Amino acid sequence: MINLNDNAREYIDLHVHSNISDGTYTPEELVDYAEQKGLYAFALTDHDTVDGIERALNATEGKTVKVIPGIEISAEHDAKSDLHILGLNVDYKSEGFLEIVKQCRESRDNRNRKMIEKVREQGIPVTQEIMDERFGRVSITRAHFARYMQDEGYVKSKDEAFARYLNPGKPCYVSREKISPKMAVELILKAKGHPVLAHPLVYKMGYDRLYSTVNELKNMGLQGLEALYSLNTPSDDEKMRKLAENYGLFLTGGSDFHGSNKPDIDLGSGKGRLKVPKSILANIL
Numbered sequence: 001m002i003n004l005n006d007n008a009r010e011y012i013d014l015h016v017h018s019n020i021s022d023g024t025y026t027p028e029e030l031v032d033y034a035e036q037k038g039l040y041a042f043a044l045t046d047h048d049t050v051d052g053i054e055r056a057l058n059a060t061e062g063k064t065v066k067v068i069p070g071i072e073i074s075a076e077h078d079a080k081s082d083l084h085i086l087g088l089n090v091d092y093k094s095e096g097f098l099e100i101v102k103q104c105r106e107s108r109d110n111r112n113r114k115m116i117e118k119v120r121e122q123g124i125p126v127t128q129e130i131m132d133e134r135f136g137r138v139s140i141t142r143a144h145f146a147r148y149m150q151d152e153g154y155v156k157s158k159d160e161a162f163a164r165y166l167n168p169g170k171p172c173y174v175s176r177e178k179i180s181p182k183m184a185v186e187l188i189l190k191a192k193g194h195p196v197l198a199h200p201l202v203y204k205m206g207y208d209r210l211y212s213t214v215n216e217l218k219n220m221g222l223q224g225l226e227a228l229y230s231l232n233t234p235s236d237d238e239k240m241r242k243l244a245e246n247y248g249l250f251l252t253g254g255s256d257f258h259g260s261n262k263p264d265i266d267l268g269s270g271k272g273r274l275k276v277p278k279s280i281l282a283n284i285l
Contacts (some may be wrong), residue, residue, distance in 0.1 A: 015254020020052035024259030090193030196224035228253025230270030
């Protein structure tokens with residue numbers, strides 16, 4: 001039961017990843033850490049999967065912290081860029097929703113099989129079985145390949161793995177089929193969730209194009225904007241607040257916590273200055 005009048009805990013985090021996608025904490029460990037950090041609630045928003053939500057919800061038994069069911073969907077904006085759409089407080093058991101999520105997962109799996117071949121062509125021995133044994137049956141992402149390369153000594157850091165092998169244009173990069181932003185928004189709405197544009201400034205598209213993109217998404221049914229984000233400056237926060245206000249979108253905020261895969265970003269506080277008030281939950285509950 002979520003009670004926004006409970007004043008004991010004031011802050012939330014609406015953008016968090018577990019090891020079900022490309023984070024390093026299990027869903028249960030995230031709940032424990034959020035409880036330790038004194039968060040009121042967090043949204044589990046793994047990439048293109050909701051497989052960790054039930055585990056996270058079960059782990060809250062006997063604890064104060066709340067879990068908001070969520071997802072982060074990668075959508076193809078144009079030939080050169082993606083947009084990430086957060087779905088907050090989704091009905092993660094909806095059959096139609098799960099069918100599309102399954103298709104997204106299969107698209108990732110097909111991409112990963114091709115990436116494994118390309119990685120092997122670079123003289124790095126890896127198989128699907130090795131990746132499953134190392135990381136479990138999770139939604140494998142490029143971050144997992146980077147971690148494998150680092151762990152096996154082929155690169156000194158995950159950043160090097162991306163720069164040498166995994167970024168677009170590099171020898172092991174493989175694009176994958178993605179749904180459109182319109183489909184992502186509609187999917188979330190059908191699952192009774194709230195579609196939110198994640199980290200608007202990360203796309204580095206310039207303000208004119210960003211405003212145009214947000215306008216397009218608003219017309220598709222977008223409801224919120226992740227205006228508070230780990231990488232933002234105070235000036236960025238204010239600009240994103242104005243952008244949201246301009247298009248009648250509610251504000252959300254999140255750290256984009258990935259555990260040790262993004263070691264400079266902490267749950268709930270990002271790089272140290274992030275504070276997302278729990279009053280924001282009134283928009284998604």
